[in-house]
Amino acid sequence: MTALPEYAAHPTPLLDAQRLSKLYPVKGSAKGTLLHAVDDVDLRIGAGECVGLVGESGCGKSTMVRLLARLIDPTSGQILMGGKDITGMTQAKFVASPDRGRIQVVFQDPTESLNPSFRVFQAIADPLRRLLRLSDADEIATRVNRAATLVGLPRELVQRYPHQLSGGQRARVGIARAIVVEPELLILDEPTSALDVSVQAVILRLLADLRARLGMSYLFVSHDLNVVRLLCSRVVVMYLGKVVEVGPVEQLFANPRHPYTQALIASIPDPARRREARPRLDGSPSSPISPDPNVCRFQSRCPRAAAECVTTMPALRDLGGGQSAACHFA
Numbered sequence: 001m002t003a004l005p006e007y008a009a010h011p012t013p014l015l016d017a018q019r020l021s022k023l024y025p026v027k028g029s030a031k032g033t034l035l036h037a038v039d040d041v042d043l044r045i046g047a048g049e050c051v052g053l054v055g056e057s058g059c060g061k062s063t064m065v066r067l068l069a070r071l072i073d074p075t076s077g078q079i080l081m082g083g084k085d086i087t088g089m090t091q092a093k094f095v096a097s098p099d100r101g102r103i104q105v106v107f108q109d110p111t112e113s114l115n116p117s118f119r120v121f122q123a124i125a126d127p128l129r130r131l132l133r134l135s136d137a138d139e140i141a142t143r144v145n146r147a148a149t150l151v152g153l154p155r156e157l158v159q160r161y162p163h164q165l166s167g168g169q170r171a172r173v174g175i176a177r178a179i180v181v182e183p184e185l186l187i188l189d190e191p192t193s194a195l196d197v198s199v200q201a202v203i204l205r206l207l208a209d210l211r212a213r214l215g216m217s218y219l220f221v222s223h224d225l226n227v228v229r230l231l232c233s234r235v236v237v238m239y240l241g242k243v244v245e246v247g248p249v250e251q252l253f254a255n256p257r258h259p260y261t262q263a264l265i266a267s268i269p270d271p272a273r274r275r276e277a278r279p280r281l282d283g284s285p286s287s288p289i290s291p292d293p294n295v296c297r298f299q300s301r302c303p304r305a306a307a308e309c310v311t312t313m314p315a316l317r318d319l320g321g322g323q324s325a326a327c328h329f330a
Ligand SMILES: Nc1ncnc2c1ncn2[C@@H]1O[C@H](COP(=O)(O)OP(=O)(O)OP(=O)(O)O)[C@@H](O)[C@H]1O
Pocket: 024, 025, 035, 036, 037, 055, 056, 057, 058, 059, 060, 061, 062, 063, 064
């Protein structure tokens, strides 16, 4: 796919994937039949930029994540990190290279990515030892404690095992493990989909805060367009292994060009329609605290018309301070 004009805003991208492909043999089919899990994809992420990657299940998002983090080798194509080709070496060599710490991934299910026999401290210290080859105990402790504080993990939890934590706390440990090596790019692969809705909102706000504080770039992979709209400035839409549309988030939502993007946006639940269909429980249209969990309690003070509210997650609308910190229009 040729570069689109919006890339011009990032002339020297932090990450520049060029014509990236990953082909898998199809089991049970005629010999030589290949599945194009990722098919000739260009993707650029600017320094400090938050890019959303969306698409339906099976379109190739996770394969893209694994390729970009060099967890698997591409069939063809190049990945440049700060202008340096990181596909020149095999995945096995990349793991041992200093570039490994520049890209970190927060996976979907924190439980799966945490070693059950590691206490939280060990879990966060592990990438420092493995990727940065640190061995000084004081330096490791300082860095682990700093990362734990940044993600809001209380000190007393640092000596616990993963099974002694809540889902939200485990998610924080997963994020701390990723940021402890101070990556330039954080890839978030559906980071909240395994969490309760109320915890999702808190973790999304934490991620937004961390990006603002640490200046990292994010690739935010999600099937939830509302969340992508809240957090990202640019969106990449994948369909059947290909990128079919790229654009600034508001432009893409206002004027989707590709039929698949149009269908994705049309499938977003319309909160305004739900509100009309459902009678107010207290019978009072002006009640400041809505009993309807699908109606934002800050709606009366919101500069946007109710129909324009992008947030369908009730808890995300309810983060306090008169207007949600995560609200796109706050
Ligand atoms: N190791 C593999 N071997 C063979 N096929 C694979 C492999 N990994 C992924 N695929 C196939 O590649 C395609 C893309 O899979 P991928 O997991 O990247 O999609 P996805 O968009 O992340 O889906 P989901 O949102 O459900 O995780 C799918 O058809 C999948 O079956």
